[in-house]
Amino acid sequence: MPTPLYDSLRGLAAQAPLRLDMPGHHGGPLPGGFPWPSEIDFTENGRTGDLYGGEPDDIQAAEGLWADRFGFDSCLFLTGGSTQGIHAGLALLAGEGGSVALDRGSHRSAYHALALLGLTPYFLSRPWLAEEGVAGPISPEEVARTLEEHPEIKTVCITSPTYYGVLSDVPAIAGVCHTHGAKLMVDGAHGAHLPFLGYTGYQAADVMVTSAHKTLPAPGQTALLLANGTGLSALQRWGSVYGTSSPSYVLMSALDTARDYMEGEGTARYLETVRLADALRRRWPALAPRDGLALDPARLVLLSPGGFALADTLRQRGIYPEMADAGHVVCILTCAGGPSEMERLERALADAGLTGPCPSMPPPPEPPEAVLTSRQALFAPRERVLLSQSAGRISAGQIAPYPPGVPVIAPGERIEKKHLAYLREIGYNEAYCDVIRPREE
Numbered sequence: 001m002p003t004p005l006y007d008s009l010r011g012l013a014a015q016a017p018l019r020l021d022m023p024g025h026h027g028g029p030l031p032g033g034f035p036w037p038s039e040i041d042f043t044e045n046g047r048t049g050d051l052y053g054g055e056p057d058d059i060q061a062a063e064g065l066w067a068d069r070f071g072f073d074s075c076l077f078l079t080g081g082s083t084q085g086i087h088a089g090l091a092l093l094a095g096e097g098g099s100v101a102l103d104r105g106s107h108r109s110a111y112h113a114l115a116l117l118g119l120t121p122y123f124l125s126r127p128w129l130a131e132e133g134v135a136g137p138i139s140p141e142e143v144a145r146t147l148e149e150h151p152e153i154k155t156v157c158i159t160s161p162t163y164y165g166v167l168s169d170v171p172a173i174a175g176v177c178h179t180h181g182a183k184l185m186v187d188g189a190h191g192a193h194l195p196f197l198g199y200t201g202y203q204a205a206d207v208m209v210t211s212a213h214k215t216l217p218a219p220g221q222t223a224l225l226l227a228n229g230t231g232l233s234a235l236q237r238w239g240s241v242y243g244t245s246s247p248s249y250v251l252m253s254a255l256d257t258a259r260d261y262m263e264g265e266g267t268a269r270y271l272e273t274v275r276l277a278d279a280l281r282r283r284w285p286a287l288a289p290r291d292g293l294a295l296d297p298a299r300l301v302l303l304s305p306g307g308f309a310l311a312d313t314l315r316q317r318g319i320y321p322e323m324a325d326a327g328h329v330v331c332i333l334t335c336a337g338g339p340s341e342m343e344r345l346e347r348a349l350a351d352a353g354l355t356g357p358c359p360s361m362p363p364p365p366e367p368p369e370a371v372l373t374s375r376q377a378l379f380a381p382r383e384r385v386l387l388s389q390s391a392g393r394i395s396a397g398q399i400a401p402y403p404p405g406v407p408v409i410a411p412g413e414r415i416e417k418k419h420l421a422y423l424r425e426i427g428y429n430e431a432y433c434d435v436i437r438p439r440e441e
């Protein structure tokens with residue numbers, strides 16, 4: 001199978017060139033026996049292509065294979081995670097000073113992009129699924145209502161799947177966006193594996209961002225920005241604004257080889273993992289798909305009356321889940337695991353005895369009043385105060401407990417007593433928060 005970038009770098013390395021350029025190791029080993037494929041760790045040298053350049057090269061060939069697999073016209077490799085892609089994608093679609101319909105549960109990079117681009121957000125809310133204790137999908141109706149109320153919005157940005165694996169109906173939401181003359185960007189940071197498992201929903205979006213490093217066998221920071229209808233040069237332009245001008249060829253090659261692996265053995269192993277995850281879901285209380293609730297089939301979200309205690313017990317047995325909250329333990333299962341890993345998890349679950357229905361959690365309150373814009377809140381002087389003493393203050397950051405995984409308070413919003421009461425009730429355990437420092441008289 002073709003791995004154009006990796007093959008060409010290997011070919012170049014095999015010629016034992018005298019490297020008098022970056023990186024400083026010049027293709028030799030790193031001190032301390034640090035395992036790093038220095039021989040393919042190149043810079044742009046006229047033979048290795050240019051991530052942000054215009055001429056077709058091996059990087060573009062490798063990106064093209066990803067674009068084909070995901071069903072998009074173009075793909076840009078990212079070496080700064082989905083964070084880089086979310087900034088670049090929102091700059092590309094929304095530009096400066098526009099309006100955006102934003103999933104209230106967006107990652108903080110989207111909130112930072114709002115501030116840096118001076119965007120006005122209109123938040124999309126999610127229904128609270130009391131039985132599961134998580135926020136449900138963004139509905140097409142919610143998107144339609146927001147776009148009808150604010151026809152000036154030309155960009156919609158949602159996250160799918162969420163940290164808890166909740167998928168929204170991307171094609172239906174894209175349809176609503178396009179009918180209203182808006183573009184859809186999907187933060188699929190946690191969904192890089194889904195197209196390999198047959199999921200085609202992302203293709204309906206105009207822009208999609210995903211972190212290969214989260215759910216595929218790929219190193220930290222590797223991610224992808226994919227788009228329909230914008231052309232690669234627009235992705236390169238905005239990717240370069242938010243990315244390093246010295247992108248790592250090792251990371252880019254790892255994207256090339258991760259895709260190639262997933263075209264064959266990786267997907268077979270992933271499908272086996274999905275089968276094992278299904279079996280675990282039948283034996284242990286866990287989030288399960290149902291009518292109106294589509295889930296990432298590989299994400300195992302265990303239910304527990306004491307999620308933190310269950311996660312601690314697992315850690316004591318050398319098992320490290322991705323995340324825990326009062327009622328859930330989130331495990332990211334990938335093609336890297338198999339039957340023996342699942343058996344180990346099952347033995348630990350049996351010993352721990354802490355699975356069961358999650359405690360009932362109230363729905364999050366309505367978002368508070370926005371007093372400052374995201375931009376004003378990002379740049380204003382701030383101070384750290386005890387959360388318990390923050391009523392009436394304007395938040396400088398996101399206060400985002402899991403669940404709902406949705407900021408109860410976003411930057412620039414006034415912290416009200418009812419929000420503090422809710423945070424107490426759900427056992428939010430951050431003692432401090434950042435608030436805007438009052439102006440000196």
Ligand SMILES: Cc1ncc(COP(=O)(O)O)c(C=O)c1O
Nearest residue numbers: 080081082083107159187189211
């Ligand atoms: C939903 C979501 N979007 C974006 C990001 C940012 O991804 P990265 O860490 O690859 O920059 C994260 C990180 O956890 C995330 O959970």
